[in-house]
Amino acid sequence: MRIRLLDVCLIGLLVLTACGRKEVPGPAPHEPTPFELDIPFGFPTKLNIPADNPLTVEGVALGRYLFYDGRLSGRTHPDSLMSCSSCHIQSNNFEPGIDHPVFQGGFVHGINGQQTHHVVLPLVNLVWNKSGYGWNGGIATDNPDAAARNIEDIVRMSVTAPDEMAGDTSRVKALFQSLDGYPGLFEAAFGSSTITFKNIEKAIAQFVRTLVSANAPFDRYLRGELQLSQSELNGFILFTTEEGADCFHCHGGGGNPLFTTHLTYNNGKDSIFNDLFDRFSITGDPMDKGAYKAPTLRNIAKSGPYMHDGRFATLEEVIDFYSHHVLLTDQVDPLMHHAIRGGVQLTPNEKTDLLAFIRTLQDDDFLTNPDFARPGKFPDEP
Numbered sequence: 335m336r337i338r339l340l341d342v343c344l345i346g347l348l349v350l351t352a353c354g355r356k357e358v359p360g361p362a363p364h365e366p367t368p369f370e371l372d373i374p375f376g377f378p379t380k381l382n383i384p385a386d387n388p389l390t391v392e393g394v395a396l397g398r399y400l401f402y403d404g405r406l407s408g409r410t411h412p413d414s415l416m417s418c419s420s421c422h423i424q425s426n427n428f429e430p431g432i433d434h435p436v437f438q439g440g441f442v443h444g445i446n447g448q449q450t451h452h453v454v455l456p457l458v459n460l461v462w463n464k465s466g467y468g469w470n471g472g473i474a475t476d477n478p479d480a481a482a483r484n485i486e487d488i489v490r491m492s493v494t495a496p497d498e499m500a501g502d503t504s505r506v507k508a509l510f511q512s513l514d515g516y517p518g519l520f521e522a523a524f525g526s527s528t529i530t531f532k533n534i535e536k537a538i539a540q541f542v543r544t545l546v547s548a549n550a551p552f553d554r555y556l557r558g559e560l561q562l563s564q565s566e567l568n569g570f571i572l573f574t575t576e577e578g579a580d581c582f583h584c585h586g587g588g589g590n591p592l593f594t595t596h597l598t599y600n601n602g603k604d605s606i607f608n609d610l611f612d613r614f615s616i617t618g619d620p621m622d623k624g625a626y627k628a629p630t631l632r633n634i635a636k637s638g639p640y641m642h643d644g645r646f647a648t649l650e651e652v653i654d655f656y657s658h659h660v661l662l663t664d665q666v667d668p669l670m671h672h673a674i675r676g677g678v679q680l681t682p683n684e685k686t687d688l689l690a691f692i693r694t695l696q697d698d699d700f701l702t703n704p705d706f707a708r709p710g711k712f713p714d715e716p
């Protein structure tokens with residue numbers, strides 16, 4: 335009888351404890367580790383990280399594998415491999431580079447040999463970009479009407495676009511499901527070893543958001559860690575003054591460490607517009623003909639060829655254009671203040687100084703950061 339009473343008490347205690355447990359939920363079994371993205375000195379604190387895809391250590395690690403794994407094309411034959419890194423190469427500011435052995439002159443083509451509409455854009459500091467991805471800014475987080483709005487969407491577009499991987503999302507997810515090691519990494523990052531294409535998108539987008547460049551000589555100058563040369567300082571003043579080279583309105587400057595506004599402008603190169611994928615194709619506003627995003631100038635020496643169509647091979651040519659060959663058209667942006675006299679008319683010395691300053695935006699730590707590099711081996715490799 336006594337024992338029975340004790341039993342009843344014990345059972346009661348267990349039930350109570352169990353109820354108590356239900357009220358206070360414990361940690362989920364595979365809680366991923368938050369990834370702390372440090373905001374560099376002087377950088378904006380507002381980040382473009384979707385609420386349903388926070389950065390996690392596991393997600394970023396998985397995204398890095400997928401970014402570099404040529405089987406993202408959904409194929410395994412050595413001739414049919416393609417991933418983000420086929421066109422976005424770290425040492426070239428995540429662009430192909432003008433000296434690429436396959437993509438001659440920096441003009442890339444997809445797996446079927448079809449050239450992309452425009453040259454490649456760099457993947458740098460995109461976690462700060464809300465207002466426009468792509469040369470025409472058509473993929474925009476701050477535009478609720480845009481069909482594609484963030485890096486997650488760009489992953490899907492790159493995998494399926496005929497001029498990129500020409501792949502099929504079902505085939506891609508089935509392929510990774512069958513590769514040893516990958517399902518476990520998806521489980522660690524997203525709590526399920528059943529691979530969905532959504533989670534492929536999320537992981538790669540997380541990795542891309544960690545690609546932060548903030549240690550160029552110019553950054554170190556702003557932090558008081560090094561002095562710039564007189565020529566570089568002269569170039570900085572030219573860059574950031576209207577009566578000088580007048581670059582800062584569209585490409586940022588001292589107060590904008592991103593060196594882009596992420597906005598689109600017509601910078602006065604043409605008077606006839608026949609590109610079907612310019613800003614006009616997004617807005618339908620005739621004043622947007624020939625308008626494109628002003629890309630970041632960080633690591634720009636690595637990003638040739640220049641402009642959406644790669645018409646300039648060197649930065650010297652770009653500076654000559656802004657100096658002497660700007661066209662005054664109906665569409666040219668009002669911020670091209672010197673269009674009326676054909677450009678900012680820099681002297682040879684001023685051109686040298688401006689170029690010297692632009693080169694201080696090259697962040698070699700970013701271009702060689704091992705965290706951003708191709709992983710030593712893929713999860714299914716011994």
Ligand code: HEC
Pocket residue numbers: 401416417418419420421422442443444445450451452453454455456457460466467468469470485488489490492493497498499538542
């Ligand atoms: C075949 C070459 C190619 C491949 C492969 C490729 N890209 Fe791109 N990427 C481009 C080109 C070209 C552009 C510019 C497109 C445009 O705006 O016309 C671009 C633009 C982008 C942009 C926009 C950058 C900005 O500042 O607006 C992002 C982000 C991007 N790619 C990420 C990726 C990711 C992630 C992958 C892999 C899933 C990938 N790309 C695969 C060629 C490629």
Ligand code: HEC
Pocket residue numbers: 579580581582583584585598599600601603625626627628629631634637639640641642643649652653656667669670678
């Ligand atoms: C009115 C805005 C505006 C001003 C002012 C301006 N730019 Fe640009 N810049 C752009 C746009 C827009 C593009 C891209 C145009 C295109 O692709 O057709 C661009 C492209 C570039 C590129 C090529 C980027 C790449 O990745 O291909 C460089 C380099 C550049 N600008 C440097 C400068 C310099 C230096 C100055 C000052 C002398 C300057 N820009 C002034 C808007 C501007």
